Amino acid sequence: MKALTLAGSLLLLAGCGLLSPDRNEDRPVAARDFPRADRPVAPVVSTRWSSEEARDRVNEADDIMDRAGIKPGMTVADIGAGEGYYTVRLAKRVGPSGRVLAEDIMPEVIEALSRRITREDWRNVSVRLGAPEDPRLPENSFDRILMVHMYHEIAEPYAFLWHLSPALKADGELIVVDADRPTDQHGTPPRLLTCELAAMGFRLEELVPKPTAGGYFARFRRITARPAPESIVPCALRNET
DSSP states (O other): OHHHHHHHHHHHHHHSSSSSSTTTSOOOOOGGGOOOOOOOOOOOOOSSSOOHHHHHHHTTHHHHHHHHTTTTOOOOEEEETTTTTHHHHHHHOOTTEEEEEEESSSSHHHHHHHHHHHHHTTEEEEEEETTTOOOOOOTTOOOEEEEEEEEGGGGHHHHHHHHHGEEEEEEEEEEEEEEESSSGGGGGOOOHHHHHHTTTTTTEEEEEEEEEEEEEEEEEEEOOOOOOGGOOOOOOTOOOO
């Protein structure tokens, strides 16, 4: 009888969900209060989008920095910095009175980039290891935050953007460069990007094609405070263009 009673109690607990596995246990603790992305997340397959020589031949970095209004003396974050293509060109553009923070989530990438920064003597650059759910940026610090060919790789976009938002200065801007294709094909449709950022209080200010950068240039400005995590409604565009 005791065995039957125990078995019955276990079934009752399971039915109430008390013994069921945590559906969020596969996610970072800091992301569990946020909704999952309702679309695929592309795997990180390379630390570079294209060779630096090929990108310079089409004047990619200068074109994007011009459009983003990067000027001497600014403080800029390069998110998903990889091998540092934009990092070192941003450092040259902002000059000795400016600062660049290069962030990536892969320790080996950060180590290699640190060696490059030291080797090339970029004294206005610092590097930081971020997390899939949090870029770990200092608050109220950046005139521009750049995310180039990496947005589709963010595994926890709502948590990531929520933590990123306070890092922008009041008049700062978030710049995204990506390809106009589904996220599982290493791009982000502009409608999806705009929806996910709007959910975090950002407004699209400009969207222009940039074929020399492999897609489009999108400029966002924060217009409202970030929402409470539990109030966020995930975008359900499912990669529509």
